[in-house]
Amino acid sequence: MISIHNEPQPTDLGDVRVANRAVVLRHVRLHAPCSRADIAATTGLNKATVSSLVTELLDRRLLRETGLTGNRVGRPATMLVLDGSPYAALGLQIGADDLVVVAVDPGGNRLLTWRRAFPAPTADPADTVRALVTLARRAIGRVTGQGRTVLGLTVGVPGLVDTAGAVPLASGLGWRDVPLAADLRAALRETGFTVTVDTDANLAVLAEQRHGAYAGATDLVHVTGGVSVGAGVLAGGRLLRGGRGHAGELGHLCLDPAGPPCPCGRRGCLAASTALPAVVARLLPDATHDGPVTDYLPELDRIVASARQEEPAVLAGLAEIGRQLGHGASILANLLNPEAIVVGGHFATLAPWLLPAARAELVARTLAPQAGGCRLDASTLDSAAPALGGATAALATIEAGRLPVG
Numbered sequence: 001m002i003s004i005h006n007e008p009q010p011t012d013l014g015d016v017r018v019a020n021r022a023v024v025l026r027h028v029r030l031h032a033p034c035s036r037a038d039i040a041a042t043t044g045l046n047k048a049t050v051s052s053l054v055t056e057l058l059d060r061r062l063l064r065e066t067g068l069t070g071n072r073v074g075r076p077a078t079m080l081v082l083d084g085s086p087y088a089a090l091g092l093q094i095g096a097d098d099l100v101v102v103a104v105d106p107g108g109n110r111l112l113t114w115r116r117a118f119p120a121p122t123a124d125p126a127d128t129v130r131a132l133v134t135l136a137r138r139a140i141g142r143v144t145g146q147g148r149t150v151l152g153l154t155v156g157v158p159g160l161v162d163t164a165g166a167v168p169l170a171s172g173l174g175w176r177d178v179p180l181a182a183d184l185r186a187a188l189r190e191t192g193f194t195v196t197v198d199t200d201a202n203l204a205v206l207a208e209q210r211h212g213a214y215a216g217a218t219d220l221v222h223v224t225g226g227v228s229v230g231a232g233v234l235a236g237g238r239l240l241r242g243g244r245g246h247a248g249e250l251g252h253l254c255l256d257p258a259g260p261p262c263p264c265g266r267r268g269c270l271a272a273s274t275a276l277p278a279v280v281a282r283l284l285p286d287a288t289h290d291g292p293v294t295d296y297l298p299e300l301d302r303i304v305a306s307a308r309q310e311e312p313a314v315l316a317g318l319a320e321i322g323r324q325l326g327h328g329a330s331i332l333a334n335l336l337n338p339e340a341i342v343v344g345g346h347f348a349t350l351a352p353w354l355l356p357a358a359r360a361e362l363v364a365r366t367l368a369p370q371a372g373g374c375r376l377d378a379s380t381l382d383s384a385a386p387a388l389g390g391a392t393a394a395l396a397t398i399e400a401g402r403l404p405v406g
């Protein structure tokens with residue numbers, strides 16, 4: 001079970017009911033359609049408790065009945081599935097050349113995915129916040145227009161995020177000390193829902209755990225590819241945050257002290273040679289002739305086209321970038337022994353040319369045989385994984401058994 005917040009242990013009957021509600025919702029999410037009797041038999045909750053909780057969840061339209069099934073031993077039973085149609089949760093992400101918003105409902109349905117071109121790495125942080133708020137308002141307008149109540153909104157940032165939702169440093173964006181959560185709350189005013197900020201990598205691994213090829217894994221890493229390179233780590237089913245929330249800065253591991261300068265001010269960081277701007281600069285030396293790149297998608301398309309035409313310099317460059325990615329992955333494998341490391345963003349786009357070299361490097365540099373069983377794969381989620389994870393995270397209070405306000 002994923003716990004992204006440290007839920008207090010139940011201390012009174014109200015807390016017990018909240019915990020039991022979470023157990024029922026989780027059971028239905030994983031096993032729907034299922035009957036009240038199934039829930040009681042599997043969870044160990046008594047039938048009266050299950051019945052009472054299900055009635056409450058039906059009233060709040062977090063569950064719905066799907067009719068009877070006759071294919072069972074004994075009496076036909078009324079089957080239950082997740083509903084959530086009166087609600088929506090939003091996630092946003094700040095990409096290299098776009099902002100993305102995703103909305104989902106508690107039933108797991110994706111309601112919308114919108115992208116807006118925006119050059120965050122060259123924009124003023126205040127302009128980026130304004131653009132995020134505009135996009136969020138449009139998405140809020142759409143889902144509330146459908147009669148839904150917004151439960152929460154989470155924004156993913158490619159950089160450090162502290163426990164108050166401020167961004168002390170996002171070197172890929174050129175940000176320092178941006179009070180992002182506070183700015184968003186002030187701009188959105190009285191929302192009636194929670195507004196939180198997290199790293200894009202943490203949110204992406206939540207999306208992987210729920211919707212990706214390794215859904216359900218308890219030891220899983222998502223490595224983001226974009227203006228920065230970060231690792232979202234699930235260890236033993238829990239998001240690994242560290243003491244102040246700054247775990248997972250894979251991109252700033254120094255792999256080569258004599259390597260190229262990194263936007264963070266150091267040299268030889270993994271991000272200095274494998275983040276999207278570094279990859280474009282290395283493989284397309286002409287890309288910055290007319291000034292900084294603000295639209296990366298066409299550049300990435302050019303790299304893919306060159307790789308498909310087997311241009312030797314591009315293939316050699318991609319193999320070297322793959323080896324560096326594999327080196328970084330081996331550090332994760334040695335420290336964490338995850339079941340899988342999945343790579344997103346431009347690493348997923350370029351996976352056919354990066355991963356063969358990366359996998360060989362991972363195995364060669366990991367002490368345990370066969371990299372400790374760690375798979376290295378491209379994410380099967382689209383490049384909106386952090387926004388999808390943000391929307392998923394915004395459902396956390398419901399999934400923890402707390403009923404929506406109102």
Ligand SMILES: [Zn+2]
Nearest residue numbers: 252262264269
């Ligand atoms: Zn660095």
